[in-house]
Amino acid sequence: MKRLLFLLPVLAFVGLIAIFGVGLTKDPKELPSMLIDKPMPQFALPGIEAGGGFATAALRGQPALVNVFASWCAACPQEHPVLTRIAGEGYPVFGIAWKDQPADARDWLARLGNPYKAIASDLSGRVAIDLGVTGAPETFVTDKAGRVRYKIVGPISPEAWEGEIKPLMDRLRAEA
Amino acid sequence: MRRWRSGLIAALLAATPAAAVLPDEMLADPALETRARDISQQLRCVVCQNQSIDDSDAPLARDLRLLVREQLSAGKSDAATMDYVVARYGDFVLLKPPVEPATWPLWAGPFALAIGGGAMLALWLRRRGAAVPAEAPLSAAEAADLARLDGG
Structure with a gap:
């Protein structure tokens, strides 16, 4: 009994180390989204060229990806080929050009190709705040009802698309 | 300067x-x-x-x-x-x-640790005090010796 009491602080210490150890493997930049299972916030934004843009209602009817990007964003070129592939596989990808001059976004897409079904220009960054965006790129997965079901912080890797997001999209497609 | x-x-x-x-x-x-x-x-x-x-x-x-x-x-x-x-x-x-249920451990943690640690310390101190054997009373022979020395 006495020996057990002596071990107690040691066990508490080991427990604390375990908690800190798990904490080290997590990325502090990845905040939990407040939007999961909530409807996408309402917005209606112009495009990066005349006649473009889209509103929240456009996301209804099919599962979609909403990708927050910018020509100034360092990790976006890395993610771009994956988005091109996703669009090529027939999954709609919507883009939100975050605090990007329309001309800069146009140049960027002219250089790399445009995987987006529609692009909304959030020049003031106000819609990004409504979405709880902390950086670019960030991607939201929405279901047929236009609810947010998942959020990816940072560039989508080919592995994440294959292993996680694509299966989720297929599940959402099968939903009533 | x-x-x-x-x-x-x-x-x-x-x-x-x-x-x-x-x-x-x-x-x-x-x-x-x-x-x-x-x-x-x-x-x-x-x-x-x-x-x-x-x-x-x-x-x-x-x-x-x-x-x-x-x-x-x-x-x-x-x-x-x-x-x-x-x-x-x-x-x-x-x-x-x-302060909400999810953050109760965060807010209460330091106080719980202080109270828990204090209780353990008190327990340990008391037990250590008890561990020192109380002085045994003098045996009859010792008492007689003492009385003899006192009496000179």
Whole structure:
């Protein structure tokens, strides 16, 4: 009994180390989204060229990806080929050009190709705040009802698309 | 030497913490601006995380400062303005975490540790006190010896 009491602080210490150890493997930049299972916030934004843009209602009817990007964003070129592939596989990808001059976004897409079904220009960054965006790129997965079901912080890797997001999209497609 | 010292003091006095609020962001109404500053100091910049949006030069922090001012100008209360930001970014944006079931361990933890540790220390001290054997009373032979020595 006495020996057990002596071990107690040691066990508490080991427990604390375990908690800190798990904490080290997590990325502090990845905040939990407040939007999961909530409807996408309402917005209606112009495009990066005349006649473009889209509103929240456009996301209804099919599962979609909403990708927050910018020509100034360092990790976006890395993610771009994956988005091109996703669009090529027939999954709609919507883009939100975050605090990007329309001309800069146009140049960027002219250089790399445009995987987006529609692009909304959030020049003031106000819609990004409504979405709880902390950086670019960030991607939201929405279901047929236009609810947010998942959020990816940072560039989508080919592995994440294959292993996680694509299966989720297929599940959402099968939903009533 | 004296001049050097007064120069140093002047330099230290000048080194007040710099806020990131730019003049073009400030509200004309000083009372509203004070409230905006107060709220900004309690909101975490989600890009740099350990700075408040009042301290941070990040573009997103600026956007949030402007948003706070916009909400206040529209007549919203301080609490409603904070809630507006929390609804979008979660409790994490509050530099001082709220007291709610999920954060009870956080708030109660230090007190629980202090009370638990204190109790263990008290227990240990008492047990150590008990462990010292009480002095045995003198045996009959010892008492007789003592009486003989006392008597001389």
